[in-house]
Amino acid sequence: MLIEDFKLERYFAKYEFTAKYLLSSSDCDGYSLDYILSLATPDEQKLWNNLRFGYTESSGSDFLREEISMQYSTISADKINVMSPGEANFILMNILLNSGDEVICQRPSYQSLYQVAVSLGADFKFWDCRSDNKFYIQDLEKIISSKTKLLILNFPHNPTGFVPTNAELKQIIELATNYNIFIFSDEMYRRLIHDEKDEIPSVCDLYENSASLWGMSKSFGLAGLRIGWVCTHRKDLLDKIASFKDYLSICNNAAGEVLSFIALRHWRDFITPNKSKINRNKEIFKKFVAKYVDLFEYYEPKGGSTVLVRQNTGMSSYELAEKIVNEIGIMLVPSEMFDYGEQHLRIGLGRENFPEALKIFDDYLSEKFL
């Protein structure tokens, strides 16, 4: 398969481990092994101490899938396959799509959500966010039809942080039901909802003809474990996923499975601090943009760990990001990495040193632009 470069990941490969500050990451700071083990009960600790590094069960170890199922209301362990998040996306596109199939995906989006399908020859229609960074159901209604085979969703959304209301999510599912469309719901930022009243359920708990993806990388702050999972009621898909995976990872890393199990058992101890950090940083960012009303256009999101701001510096976002990383060592993600014009920057809210990095950016901007 010929596939275009994953622009965002290539950009991270260039700067993630060389820039002094990361002001655009979508993951929250990684928790330490000590932190995970400090939460473990004696039995969980024993599981870790007695861990052996043979192959693991292909669809994910029973104990892990049982624990994952607790996060859903209709999903039992046999409806789950555990794999790395990117692998899940790659496999699902491959088993769901044929050349010429019509697919709807949000725009902007994490590139692998559409690029794999583009390489498979799918015909794309994009559900664009409007200038206020929101996705409107009326816009989806205009492009969805009985020709649509797959609807790809990502809520909370990377990069805008958009989260639909419960009523809007139901409307989307009603549309998919009416046209008999399968939904692939990328929920990598699940539970990172800034205010609990805006919480939404997983799509797989609302709609049988769907698959939902979640994992340890974003909400849990455990990206280095490389553990994610797909939940679906469709037994035929689970069989196909299992067969396809035999050509990729085959099974998961044993240490990642045990540590994910422990983290899931204590999920609030991972997610709640991340939400507090995101909310704190969001407030700081709000004050920052208020200082630069001529330079930035900002709409406050309800979820996720990123925001998307429109910049009006007179430079393209790519030029600006390159200048900033080279002059003051702060990595920003320009919207060119999302195939989304040249005017936006993604800002990541999940890092402890956000105030420090933003202060340096602030000093730089006030010197050059105020």
Ligand SMILES: Cc1ncc(COP(=O)(O)O)c(C=O)c1O
């Ligand atoms: C929407 C979305 N889906 C999937 C992924 C992939 O997660 P991971 O990097 O842990 O494979 C990401 C990572 O940024 C993402 O933002």
